[in-house]
Amino acid sequence: MAGSDKIVPNMVQNKDIVAHLSQRGYRITPQRLMILNAINGARGHISAEEIYESICQNYPGLNISTVYRTLELLKEIGLVTETDMGDGRVRFHSAGHEHHHHLVCSVCGRVIDLDEEMLTPLTTTLKEKYGFCADLQHMAIFGRCKSCG
């Protein structure tokens, strides 16, 4: 997991990212790499504010607007995915990861990752009955987890 391209400490491998960005005329900046690294390192959903704060510990110069602008960019390119977990702020994770769906416990706040194929029956039904093409990358289901019954 720990990368060898040490532009800043603990940086993940950036080959793909560099390719993605520079092929489209975007520039590789330390801010972008750190932001992407923060998302990859989070192993799960992370908010813009959390990304900002985790980076600021090592690099206080970062601005929150840069985080938002970078997230916008990474979404466009398809490197990160956005999920609305219903708590008033949007969360992000690396698009490479599986488990795009989440069960959010409204009692304890626990988040359970959900296998993708768990939702395919639903997707199929929606397509058949309503002609609706569901985009279930952005999916959070609320309820109570096993422990909170």
Next chain:
Amino acid sequence: MAGSDKIVPNMVQNKDIVAHLSQRGYRITPQRLMILNAINGARGHISAEEIYESICQNYPGLNISTVYRTLELLKEIGLVTETDMGDGRVRFHSAGHEHHHHLVCSVCGRVIDLDEEMLTPLTTTLKEKYGFCADLQHMAIFGRCKSCG
């Protein structure tokens, strides 16, 4: 549908509401009744701002913060339900109504009501596989509608 308890014009029946509120020491105010009436009359999801504006046409004295505070209260009591439709503002509807689920088209913004039983297979699966008790009152599925393919 039109009520007989005409405290303000077009007021819905308030027996239940009065019971719910006063049993818990809450007071019945014209503002609360109008807000609840606006939600019931909306036949569907409605935002705080929309509630506020619809009432202000007849009663300009109303304050938006009262709307928010009342919605908070009605949620607690269980008279209204909140849904995050992903457009940066939360929407509400009467907890009594059917069609709790929505298909939201991210291209044209259209909202399609979804039959409740369309999600029961999913609910069952989540319970069986994860022990997760999904609360699908608060459900919006994003994607592209028939027309926006």
Next chain:
DNA sequence: TTATTAATTGCAAAACGCTTGCAATAAGTG
């Protein structure tokens, strides 16, 4: 009916998450 009292309101200001205009900076290129 009036007096009492605590819940509720309106107001103004602030909090919150996010966006934007702009001048300064810096990445990529020759």
Next chain:
DNA sequence: CACTTATTGCAAGCGTTTTGCAATTAATAA
């Protein structure tokens, strides 16, 4: 190295929601 233009930080702004507080008012008792 010089040049060009994407990118950044800053500060200000946006829309939605929340909050502190004094004034008002619903519910209750007298």
